[in-house]
Amino acid sequence: MIRIPFEMMKEQFKSVLLKRGMQCSDAELCSTLIAETSLDGVYTHGANRFSVLVKAIDEKVVDVQAHAMPYESFGCFERWDGQGGVGNLNAYACMKRAIALAKEHTIGCIALKNTNHWMRPGTYGLMAAEQDCIGILWTNTIPLMPSWGGLDAKVGNNPLVLAIPAQEGPILVDMAMSLFSYGKLETYAREDRPLPVAGGYDQEGQLTKDAAQILLSKRPLPIGFWKGTSLALALDLIAASLSGGRTTRSVGMMGSEKKVSQVFLAFNLAAFSDRKNIEKEIQATLDDLRQSEPVDGNATVRFPGENRQKIRSENLRLGIPVDTTIWQAILSL
Amino acid sequence: MIRIPFEMMKEQFKSVLLKRGMQCSDAELCSTLIAETSLDGVYTHGANRFSVLVKAIDEKVVDVQAHAMPYESFGCFERWDGQGGVGNLNAYACMKRAIALAKEHTIGCIALKNTNHWMRPGTYGLMAAEQDCIGILWTNTIPLMPSWGGLDAKVGNNPLVLAIPAQEGPILVDMAMSLFSYGKLETYAREDRPLPVAGGYDQEGQLTKDAAQILLSKRPLPIGFWKGTSLALALDLIAASLSGGRTTRSVGMMGSEKKVSQVFLAFNLAAFSDRKNIEKEIQATLDDLRQSEPVDGNATVRFPGENRQKIRSENLRLGIPVDTTIWQAILSL
Numbered sequence: 001m002i003r004i005p006f007e008m009m010k011e012q013f014k015s016v017l018l019k020r021g022m023q024c025s026d027a028e029l030c031s032t033l034i035a036e037t038s039l040d041g042v043y044t045h046g047a048n049r050f051s052v053l054v055k056a057i058d059e060k061v062v063d064v065q066a067h068a069m070p071y072e073s074f075g076c077f078e079r080w081d082g083q084g085g086v087g088n089l090n091a092y093a094c095m096k097r098a099i100a101l102a103k104e105h106t107i108g109c110i111a112l113k114n115t116n117h118w119m120r121p122g123t124y125g126l127m128a129a130e131q132d133c134i135g136i137l138w139t140n141t142i143p144l145m146p147s148w149g150g151l152d153a154k155v156g157n158n159p160l161v162l163a164i165p166a167q168e169g170p171i172l173v174d175m176a177m178s179l180f181s182y183g184k185l186e187t188y189a190r191e192d193r194p195l196p197v198a199g200g201y202d203q204e205g206q207l208t209k210d211a212a213q214i215l216l217s218k219r220p221l222p223i224g225f226w227k228g229t230s231l232a233l234a235l236d237l238i239a240a241s242l243s244g245g246r247t248t249r250s251v252g253m254m255g256s257e258k259k260v261s262q263v264f265l266a267f268n269l270a271a272f273s274d275r276k277n278i279e280k281e282i283q284a285t286l287d288d289l290r291q292s293e294p295v296d297g298n299a300t301v302r303f304p305g306e307n308r309q310k311i312r313s314e315n316l317r318l319g320i321p322v323d324t325t326i327w328q329a330i331l332s333l
Numbered sequence: 334m335i336r337i338p339f340e341m342m343k344e345q346f347k348s349v350l351l352k353r354g355m356q357c358s359d360a361e362l363c364s365t366l367i368a369e370t371s372l373d374g375v376y377t378h379g380a381n382r383f384s385v386l387v388k389a390i391d392e393k394v395v396d397v398q399a400h401a402m403p404y405e406s407f408g409c410f411e412r413w414d415g416q417g418g419v420g421n422l423n424a425y426a427c428m429k430r431a432i433a434l435a436k437e438h439t440i441g442c443i444a445l446k447n448t449n450h451w452m453r454p455g456t457y458g459l460m461a462a463e464q465d466c467i468g469i470l471w472t473n474t475i476p477l478m479p480s481w482g483g484l485d486a487k488v489g490n491n492p493l494v495l496a497i498p499a500q501e502g503p504i505l506v507d508m509a510m511s512l513f514s515y516g517k518l519e520t521y522a523r524e525d526r527p528l529p530v531a532g533g534y535d536q537e538g539q540l541t542k543d544a545a546q547i548l549l550s551k552r553p554l555p556i557g558f559w560k561g562t563s564l565a566l567a568l569d570l571i572a573a574s575l576s577g578g579r580t581t582r583s584v585g586m587m588g589s590e591k592k593v594s595q596v597f598l599a600f601n602l603a604a605f606s607d608r609k610n611i612e613k614e615i616q617a618t619l620d621d622l623r624q625s626e627p628v629d630g631n632a633t634v635r636f637p638g639e640n641r642q643k644i645r646s647e648n649l650r651l652g653i654p655v656d657t658t659i660w661q662a663i664l665s666l
Contacts, residue, residue: 074439074604076409106407109440134571150625150634162567164574171570173563197558205628223557225530230506230637234495237504237618238467241497241611242600249621250614267575271407278574281583285570288582292483295538301483304563 002327003319004047010035013050016333020057022064026089033088037120038320041311042174044183045120047322047330053086053119054333061258062086062116068093072244076105079244082115084259088123090115091137094264095124099131102266112262113245122174125163128266129170135163136265140236140248142257145178146219147233148226153218156248157181158235163305165269166282172305177232178220185211185220190323239263335660336652337380343368346383349666353390355397359422366421370453371653374644375507377516378453380655380663386419386452387666394591395419395449401426405577409438412577415448417592421456423448424470427597428457432464435599445595446578455507458496461599462503468496469598473569473581475590478511479552480566481559486551489581490514491568496638498602499615505638510565511553518544518553523656572596 004012013031022030034053038046056062066085070078078097082090094110101108118124118139128135141156157176164171180188180199188195188211198207200214200221207221214220222228240247245261269275292301315321322330337345346364355363367386371379389395399418403411411430415423427443434441451457451472461468474489490509497504513521513532521528521544531540533547533554540554547553555561573580578594602608625634648654655663 072605076438077440077600079605105409107410107440107442134574136571146628147622147625147634149628149632150622151628152626154622154625154634160564162564162571164567164570171567173567175557175560175563179557179560223560224508224512224555227508227512227556230508231493231495233618233622233636234497234504234506237497237615238469238495238600240614241467241602241605244605244607244611247614247618249618267410267571269574272405272412272574272577274577278577281573281580282570285566285580285582289480289483289487289566292480292487293485295479295482295484299482301480301487303566 001321002324003321004327005319006035006039006316009038009047009320009322012330016054016330017064020054020064022086026064026086029092030086030089033092033123034119035320037123038322039312039315040308041315042120042122043321044181044187047320048187048326049119049183051326051329051333053117056116061256068112068115076101076107077109077111079242080110080112082112084114084116087116087118091118091124091262091264092127094262095127095135095137095266098264098266099128099133102133102268103131106268106271108266108268110264111239111242111244112264113243114259115262116258116260118262120174121159121161122163122172124264125161125172125174126170129163129165129172132165132268132270134165134267134269135161137161137263138235138239139262140239140246140251140260143248143252144182144218144220145222145229145232148222148229151219154249155229155232156236156251157220158232158248160235164282166286167279168283168286169309170305171282171286171303172308175223177222177228177235179223180211180220182215182220185215189215334654335657336654337660338652339368339372339649342371342380342653342655345663349387349663350397353387353397355419359397359419362425363419363422366425366456367452368653370456371655372645372648373641374648375453375455376654377514377520380653381520381659382452382516384659384662384666386450389449394589401445401448409434409440410442410444412575413443413445415445417447417449420449420451424451424457424595424597425460427595428460428468428470428599431597431599432461432466435466435601436464439601439604441599441601443597444572444575444577445597446576447592448595449591449593451595453507454492454494455496455505457597458494458505458507459503462496462498462505465498465601465603467498467600467602468494470494470596471568471572472595473572473579473584473593476581476585477515477551477553478555478562478565481555481562484552487582488562488565489569489584490553491565491581493568497615499619500612501616501619502642503638504615504619504636505641508556510555510561510568512556513544513553515548515553518548522548
């Protein structure tokens with residue numbers, strides 16, 4: 001493991017993307033979003049995923065020239081076409097537009113079709129929270145999990161994000177419908193560490209904490225068993241229906257993940273005359289959570305997103321930790 | 334167990350509510366919604382919960398005279414005040430309004446404060462689906478689960494509903510953020526049956542399938558461990574913020590569950606020119622799910638909501654099954 005300064009990491013990403021023909025302002029934004037992901041400590045979806053993006057560009061799955069564009073408008077709700085462009089740039093443009101619509105109408109919603117993997121889902125939730133908006137957003141994916149009671153992958157793990165502005169920094173829930181994302185499973189497998197709880201089945205159908213076995217069986221455990229696959233199914237069908245885009249089933253028919261569907265919802269809290277009271281109630285809840293009697297006497301109950309600021313300042317100061325072989329691979333791109 | 338015809342059950346509910354001073358059209362609707370819940374096989378939230386509603390009316394927690402009213406309007410988004418009225422009537426009025434707004438603006442949203450337990454969450458999802466709308470709705474509750482890492486109840490189980498119209502009847506996801514709702518735990522405890530999987534902790538902090546032990550410890554397991562409590566927290570804060578109402582923490586301070594906050598979102602699929610194609614894609618996904626290779630050779634993978642029609646026609650034909658002591662108690666109200 002080495003530590004790379006934020007600016008250096010971002011510039012390295014940018015130079016690789018410029019070499020692939022991405023226009024300069026796009027390369028600047030795309031690199032910044034990915035470097036910020038690692039800066040926040042979400043390594044699986046930052047630097048660790050950069051080479052996956054570059055491969056998708058090289059294989060023409062991702063078109064660096066294409067941009068998401070609206071194709072149908074209904075006031076505060078718009079349908080956009082991602083045109084196979086860069087996933088995080090498309091998602092950024094749509095979240096930005098949903099926020100602008102929310103500033104005008106209190107609520108704003110964009111449904112996006114034909115887009116690519118958006119890297120870190122939480123990125124777009126944070127954008128909303130930073131603009132004093134609640135953000136609710138999700139994506140579908142290629143089939144990654146069996147439906148409950150089945151053996152073969154039929155549903156996506158369809159990450160869902162809920163972001164809420166708070167005094168001490170956004171509350172950020174950023175979760176796949178599998179207990180562990182494939183990115184997390186790969187990290188545990190690479191580091192040869194057991195999962196904290198059983199995260200799926202091995203090829204014999206037994207529950208296991210061995211991430212490598214789950215990667216082989218392709219049977220990660222959904223959150224809440226039958227509930228997780230039901231929720232994933234609904235999120236998939238809603239994203240595809242609202243955007244007019246592909247369902248998980250239809251994405252799966254293309255062999256590799258592309259042309260996915262996403263939804264971006266923003267609610268502008270600044271529109272409310274009781275905005276101050278809302279802030280107070282949110283803070284009171286966070287304070288109350290911290291007063292929980294802990295299961296482990298030494299631990300404090302935290303809220304989702306609470307550690308982000310701490311990791312971010314540490315990584316800004318010391319540099320962003322990256323697996324040495326991953327960084328070497330990025331330098332050779 | 335006895336079987337009561339739908340009409341007889343509804344009329345019994347209605348006469349009890351009329352005796353409590355509920356106006357006739359309200360009593361008719363309230364009774365119909367509760368009887369339909371049992372008709373659909375969701376016994377925990379239908380007849381089994383009726384006496385809880387009546388007790389709340391008798392204790393003046395629920396005001397049978399009060400009705401939900403809009404108090405702030407922002408185009409397709411409105412904030413309503415439930416005024417402590419009947420939970421299912423308030424939720425019905427708000428979902429109806431969200432659908433009407435969606436018919437006008439493609440998207441419609443109502444946030445409701447100061448309301449009471451809405452009985453079966455799925456009721457309002459089905460309303461949306463029957464009007465060719467996608468429905469997304471949720472409620473907060475009194476604190477029912479510890480936050481992850483904590484021992485004392487701090488978060489609600491905050492049921493979430495997603496409903497999608499489909500050719501063969503709505504896809505209906507209706508789920509609490511605990512693996513088993515308290516209603517389900519009570520049923521298993523009453524029938525002295527073990528849960529299918531560990532559903533929480535006993536008072537010694539061990540995972541258990543014994544529902545009675547979990548009711549004692551008040552530590553039901555959230556879906557996906559840390560993910561379920563994070564999602565519950567976010568749903569709570571969003572419902573309270575959008576409605577200007579109480580958070581779970583603030584509901585908990587009142588001792589019993591009242592004045593909860595809810596969100597009702599509707600998207601009008603009929604607004605889209607590709608409506609036919611959306612229907613085709615949804616059906617193709619359901620067909621694909623059924624082709625899953627089953628874990629249990631004899632079972633077929635089902636979609637959420639699939640069994641509803643079958644149970645409904647059976648219960649219409651044979652009468653609705655009710656626990657005999659529960660029905661006796663209802664007759665004495």
